[in-house]
Amino acid sequence: MLLGCNTYSSNLRNKNISGEEFINRNHKAVDSLTTQMSGKVHKDYPIVISTIVNMNQLSQTSSFGRLLTEQISGRFTQQKYSVVEMKMRNDVLIKDDQGEFLLTRELKDLATSVSSQAVVVGTYAVNGTDVFVNLKVVQPNTNLVLAASSYSIPKTRNMVDMLR
Incomplete structure (x- = not known):
């Protein structure tokens, strides 16, 4: 029985993903979002990208969540969307230097202050072998996805260190 556990553990450690593949998966997710957004969100009006947070603790993120946020923001910019850089704003709630969190009650206020038509929010959840990422584009004045x-x-x- 111990031998079986050892085999599973070593298989997990050997399961790798290159940095390029990591970026490609994040870009592919944004490409899917922009396809769905076609006709609903105009590229000329600002969108806000919220920090991707831990699904089990919505007020916390990690290096992993902040890296996802940067890659998602960058991809929206590459797709010619007007993205508001949240790190440059003073009126965004920042908790424990973990990132820019958009609380539901503040979503409308923030969207109004930057004339945002959409906010990208997301979570990640970790299990034994994978990290699951969920992204949504929300219309701030209606909360419609x-x-x-x-x-x-x-x-x-490598990812385990970023998830701490």
Whole structure:
């Protein structure tokens, strides 16, 4: 029985994903969102990207969540969307240097202050072998979900450090 556990553990450690594949999965998710958003969200009006947070503790993120946020923001910019850089704003709630969190009651106020037509929010959840990521594009004045994308990324030893 111990031998079986050892085999499972070593298979998990050998499951790798390159940095390029990690970025490609995040970009593919944004590409899916932008396809769904077609005709609903105009590229000329600002969108806000919220920090991707831990699904089990919505007020916390990690290096992993902040990296996802940066890649998602960058991809929206590459797709020619007007993205508001949240780190440059002073009126965004920042908790414990973990990132920019959009609480539901503040969503409308923030969207109004930057004339945002959409907010991208997301969560991640970790299990033994994968990290699951869920992204949504929300219309701030109605809280309607305009687009959604879910995907998984194999959990690697390097990723474990980023998830702390």
